[in-house]
Amino acid sequence: MQAEKLTADEIEQRLVSLPEWGLDRHKLYRHYVYTTFIEAWGFMSQVALLAEVQNHHPEWSNSYGRVEIYLTTHDAGGITERDFKLARAIDLL
Numbered sequence: 001m002q003a004e005k006l007t008a009d010e011i012e013q014r015l016v017s018l019p020e021w022g023l024d025r026h027k028l029y030r031h032y033v034y035t036t037f038i039e040a041w042g043f044m045s046q047v048a049l050l051a052e053v054q055n056h057h058p059e060w061s062n063s064y065g066r067v068e069i070y071l072t073t074h075d076a077g078g079i080t081e082r083d084f085k086l087a088r089a090i091d092l093l
């Protein structure tokens with residue numbers, strides 16, 4: 001998939017259909033809060049498999065039940081369609 005940096009307008013347009021995601025420090029951002037660590041870890045394991053399939057990987061953090069996910073395309077130095085493709089797949093989990 002082409003990894004061309006998207007413009008601010010293109011990003012804004014795409015975010016309309018991803019209401020749970022926002023922008024933080026020029027990256028797509030979403031956070032999750034699970035009751036237990038093992039639920040959070042299970043979610044992260046599923047995301048890891050998606051990332052491997054798409055060969056597109058998140059920048060993320062985990063603190064007990066909380067998971068924070070940032071998506072950007074390192075090869076392009078910004079947000080590309082690859083980030084939105086992974087975000088959409090994560091939203092389907």
Ligand SMILES: C[C@H](O)[C@H](O)[C@H]1CNC2=NC(N)=NC(=O)C2=N1
Binds near residue numbers: 055
């Ligand atoms: C060599 C490998 O295909 C590249 O480094 C992939 C791996 N995963 C990636 N993940 C993200 N977020 N951005 C990239 O540019 C990227 N590139």
